[in-house]
Amino acid sequence: MKSQQSEILIRTLTVICLALGGPGAVLGKLNGDFNGEGYRIPSNPDALEFPQAHGSHPDFRLEWWYLTGHLYTETERRFAFQATFFRYADPPEERRNLISNRDFGAGLIHLAHMAILDTESGEHAHRERINREGWDAVAKEGGLDIRNGNWSLRMTDETRETLELRGTAGAGNEFTLELEPEKPRVFFGEHGLSLKGEEPTSRSYYISFPRLRAEGSLSWQGERHGVSGRAWMDHEISSGQLTDEQIGWDWAGIQLDDGREIMTFQLRRKDGAIDPFSYLGWVDRNGELRHYGAGEFHWELGEEWESPETGARYPLGIVVVAPDPELDGAETRLTLKPLVKEQEFVGRGGLAYWEGACDVLDRDGEKVGTAFVEMTGYAGSLQGRL
């Protein structure tokens, strides 16, 4: 039996995650920059002013700030983390009819996921939190300042665009990190718009800091460590939704040791085909972006791992095969090898996905970077959950 919580969660997660790579359904006829439900839709990335645009945009249906990273202690003990802040808005018309106040807002829901992986023990601790806009959760407009309970993400220096992230994953597991961009932010997608489908509503602003230097502290089971490492942050804004044809997606954020990054996703359709709106973007050492469409790259799925908790079978150890701009478009093969297989995130509503830290291996099996991979729709079709 679904609970209200799971419904909110599924609605939020599905919409959010599909905004990442899914073709949007027709939500209604366009009315200027607004769709039929009254949400604003992404249309002009040049209109976004930074650093204000790092903040929240409640005119859009959903928005998320997604951070992942690999961390090392002074003794080279290795950890990884995931911190995701989601914001979901009810249709503006509905919101107007709700009773809402400063402390207990209605119509704006904040969901957050936190996870810490300890590679030494192989333990993966994860937590979920859901709150309404109000005293215990807020995503401010006009600048990055997000809080959900005692988890928070805020910009500490608007010029350098440095960030502070605080999160926990159960008692005794917590981290506080200073994150500093090593490259300027990028907009994935042609013309600054990440297209997810044929319809004009199926697009998002996809803003990333693909390489952040991370430094701070991490407590694992009550033991505190000084840590440093590398992180990735996405901020995506959209008003789209899944189509009937889509059942899930796979995503990867790859940070190569040579100073370049790849962001890629492929959308999976019911018939087993890969959706034509799948995408791969290379970020070079200077932050310049090169886009590749669905026909120009592909994913080879790895050996399936069955989750003991949900029974979902995830094809881990995927290989991304793509043209390398530095090799004049010659094909490169990057294997994303999970540090630990058990990195499934199971939300309280029963919605599960695999979000895991990986090493990146080249053709010869040499480690050439680190990555985070997300695989959704394996624990039942997402569409069916809506």
Added chain:
Amino acid sequence: MRHEYSENRWRETALLLRWFSWRNARRHWAHSLLILFLLALGVASALSIRLASRAASESFALFTESLAGETDWVISAPSGHLSTDVLPEIREALSEQEVWIGPVLETTAVPAPEEDFEPAGREKNRARLVGLDTVGILNFPAPENYDFFRERDEAGAVPELTGSTQGVVAGAALAEKLDWRKGEERTFWIADRPVSLRLKGRLDAESRSSPRLPAAGNILVADIASVQHWSGREGQLDRVEFRVKPGPNLDERRERVREILSATSHGRWVLETEESRRRSGEIMTRAFRQNLTVLSLIALLVGWFLILQALDAAVVRRRQEIAVLRSLGVTAAMVRRMWILESLVIGLLGGGVGILLGWIGAQWSVRIVGQTIDTLYHATAVEGARLYTGEAWGGLALAVAAAVAAGWKPARDAARIPPAQSMHEGNRVQWLSPRRAAGQGALWAGLAAVFAVLPPLTLDGGARLPLPGYLAAFACILAMARVAPLLLPALARLQGEAIRGTPPLWVALARFRRPTTRHGLAIGGLVLAAGMAAAMTLLIHSFDRSVQSWVEGNLQADIFVSTRGGDNATAAGRIGPDTVEELAAHPGVDAVDRFQSYSLRLDEGNPTRLAGADLELRLERTDLIWLQRPGPSRLTQKEPTGAPALVTESFARRFGAWRGNRLEIFTPSGQQMIQIEGVFADYGNEHGQILVDYSILTEWYKEERVRNLSVYLKPETPATAVQQEWSSRYGGLVFRNNAELREAVFRIFRQTFAITYALQGLGVLVAIGGIAFALAGAALERRDEDFGLRSIGFARSTVAASALVEGLGIVLAGIAGGISLGFVLGALLIYVVNRQSFGWTLACEIPWGPLALFALALLVTGAVVSGMTGRWSVRLPSEKRD
């Protein structure tokens, strides 16, 4: 060998029991049933009151229990409400702690009457409307266990409560009572506004993982933003619940959260555990419950006295049978064992019946106790009292102990009967020793005097248990029970021609010259039963009169205004400032006295109340009963020494604070100082009240809503016209004219005395039952003598008449002793027990009329029973010994 011997011993005793006791019980079945009934009645009264008061307390526990399951800590304002501004501050202070934080706001919602209009103040379906953060609560463990998230609305979807303008889920019981189906709308009065609520789902106690949650009660759950909006309490909270997330070092982390919450409080909130909240609820009603328990035990004591008397009489009746047994070789020890065993069986049977009657009685008394607690202390939702196994065993143990204790002396007496002497002498009469009786009476009276002046015991939370007062009452009972039989020799001294010429009188009075122990027991039992009933009558009458003069002095206004369902102690309905202004602006209104009150914790969290009223107006227009009258200083302006305040007698006694004392209190605007200017009598609540001027209270609480209004009309304005005009305009408010309010106040007070009335009735019933026992015992005792009188020529009618006179003498002595005891017990209840437990002094008023009626009823019953037993005894053939 020893084992074999003891086995034989018990087998023989059991055989004797069957042959001797069972046969007797069957032959005297009415008598046996009466003993069982008396014992059962005593146990039932004690048990039913115990069950009822426990159920009412448990119902409070349910109310303190979080809807989100167990919590580690709860904070609430020491007085009034918490501001939502504390939430971010608390989150920041706890930023390094893994803890769930759940804000809660509660109010009262009263269904608007539809066809059958419920009279104001009798809204049975008044609901507790709980506002929760319906999103944040999902972070608490296992939210899917909460029904309101499992429920489906009319469209089959999960009920959307967050920010809903109408959506609520209701306790199944409330939905049933209102015949309210999912999807349907109902209008409720919340504060003074009508709100149309739509039922989105039902809380079903059975389907819930935690069956203790108050799903079955009159409860509505909605989103906190909606409840704030409906009740006009934006920015306010009643409490915040905390639960530390599981994980390593849980206790340490729990303690850390406590430390942080304590350190950041600065007097703004009280930090408690769920358990201590429950306890403070229990403390509120402790004095009330303890008094009930003691009263119910007195009923058991009366029953016990009568059983003692009955068993003792049975020894006399069966004396010759015992003698036969002894002659046949049955040892004295065996006779004693048999007698004790018989008492044990009586105890078991009486206890069993008592438990059943007690449980039945509890279903009735629980409503009364619940109503009283609801009216005077806090909201309750209890509708039935459950019987736990432990309590059933306790009731049984009580019955067995009472029966065995009552059977002990008769068993000893029976065992001491020497066979030959008994056969020869027949009934051996034990004479009462007047000197010893007087001595013992004086001893008990002395002890009573000492207990009466001892101070009460002080319990947690400032509640006071007047144990010495009760012991004094107990000693008084024993003193009077010992002394009252001495009235018989006094009666016997009545001389005169008329008596000498009337054989029945002469015979009866001759018997009084040397009263027997049987006379003593009979009169003792009567004294106790009649004394208890008389004392209750005196107490109730005095209370009634005190309340009456208090009401007459206090209630002078023409119209009283309150919100619907606002008659209970914790009803949260308030009248908004706009409405107050509109009412005050009515052309017929001369003046308006606004009244608002908040709960307040003083001295380590002891509960009391802080109220505000338009003091100058109140003093000018009402006649308060002063214990310490205030001086001529202005009561409406704050002085450098503190805000001037009046306190009730209960407050003064409870906190030892009288005129001239200063006190520090915590309000939402911080710490404040008050200066007590006067002390007045008030019977509103035993926790006391501080009264300051309304302007001062609003300054402290930043709230202009009021609990009720007293409206004084201009002389030429007809109250009923204004009342009607307002009633039709403001549906959420109740307008009572002076007479109606007085009626409502008396109804509430009488309702709170319902259990006392029941005990009074029980006392009367037992007293009348006791007469039958006493007189039958006396008749049996003198049966040989009666036979002798008949043998020397006395007519049967003369002998029967002498029995009637003797019975009347016993009853008269019992009544005289009982009524005297009633006066003494009444005085103890009024001047010691009530003052110590509740802190108020009642004006002692003797209800001559009811007491005379009661005495007459006893006398008539005594006459009837004496006549019947007299006639019955003379019809006995001489050889029939029982």
